[in-house]
Amino acid sequence: MEYSREITKLSQMFAILGEESRLAIVMFLMNKEASVSELTERLQMTQSAVSHQLRILRDTQIVKKNKKGRHVYYSINDEHVQTIVESGLKHMLH
Numbered sequence: 166m167e168y169s170r171e172i173t174k175l176s177q178m179f180a181i182l183g184e185e186s187r188l189a190i191v192m193f194l195m196n197k198e199a200s201v202s203e204l205t206e207r208l209q210m211t212q213s214a215v216s217h218q219l220r221i222l223r224d225t226q227i228v229k230k231n232k233k234g235r236h237v238y239y240s241i242n243d244e245h246v247q248t249i250v251e252s253g254l255k256h257m258l259h
Contacts, residue, residue: 181225182250186210187218190239194228195247198240 182188189208193199199207204215219239222228229242241247 178225178227178246181221181227182246184218186214187222188250190215190218190222191227191241191246191250194239194241195250198231198238200236200238204239 182191186208190204193204193207201212201215201219204210204219205212208215210218219228219230223230223239226242227246228239231238231240
């Protein structure tokens with residue numbers, strides 16, 4: 166069975182999650198949805214850096230945004246991503 170397309174997509178997802186600031190954002194969002202300003206404060210990143218990383222995570226459908234009035238909140242789009250990150254953490258702590 167040919168898996169080259171799946172391997173390419175999986176490799177791209179790991180590359181996206183392999184960048185520290187994106188992984189930090191994903192890990193924070195695993196616990197609750199958050200705004201850019203909350204992520205900026207909590208992760209001690211600039212607003213432009215957080216926005217840039219969120220755009221990449223949105224484009225790859227790892228996170229989603231939810232508008233509530235004038236505010237935008239981000240959350241994990243797919244529980245499978247959370248499972249992958251949690252499994253990786255368990256492996257590192259083992």
